[in-house]
Amino acid sequence: MRSTGSDNDPLLSISQIARRSGVAASALRFYESRGLIESKRHEASHRYFPRSTLRRVAFIVFAQRIGYSLDEIGVQLASIPTHFLATDGDWQRLSGEWKQRVAERILELQRLYIELDHCIGCGCLSLKHCKMTNPGDRAGKNGPGPRRWLGDPPPTQDLP
Known part of the structure; x- marks a missing residue:
């Protein structure tokens, strides 16, 4: 010193x-x-x-x-x-x-923790080829980025 x-x-x-x-x-x-x-x-x-x-x-x-x-x-x-x-x-x-x-x-990390198991298949990344929960990239119509993570609801399925 x-x-x-x-x-x-x-x-x-x-x-x-x-x-x-x-x-x-x-x-x-x-x-x-x-x-x-x-x-x-x-x-x-x-x-x-x-x-x-x-x-x-x-x-x-x-x-x-x-x-x-x-x-x-x-x-x-x-x-x-x-x-x-x-x-x-x-x-x-x-x-x-x-x-x-x-x-x-804390709230963001809690949401992430809860959603980790579903994150890949839920459409949150606006995957264009996800036929399970985001067919036709419906989530992507709301804008760029991780739509579900940004708070968008899951895209609805079209009824036949």
Whole structure:
């Protein structure tokens, strides 16, 4: 650790941040280029990050896992400047915004779990040759993509 950071937030090298966070140094440099994290340059342009960067990186990793884009993450992190130690209240406020996204993902995964056995034959991929439940690609008439997964009802069979 370098001592040029504050006592509450000492500076760590990029390799220390990478090792501790489990995120590659190249990804850290990319996050920095997007303004998600911030380093200080010292000695031959080596990057040093405040230790609090570890929390920002963890936030980025978990936000991506629940489906946020880096642009969305940038908007969320913009409310917490990179040059000071964020409070627990700051993180609680940001993570509170995730609850709806997590709830939506849980419902989506539950639907997937229930439908896994039927997924291939149900017409959800608008298969043109599925004679069992999607003859003539009736599901595809509603538009592109996985129609059943998008919430369309199963295509009805024509009565003779």
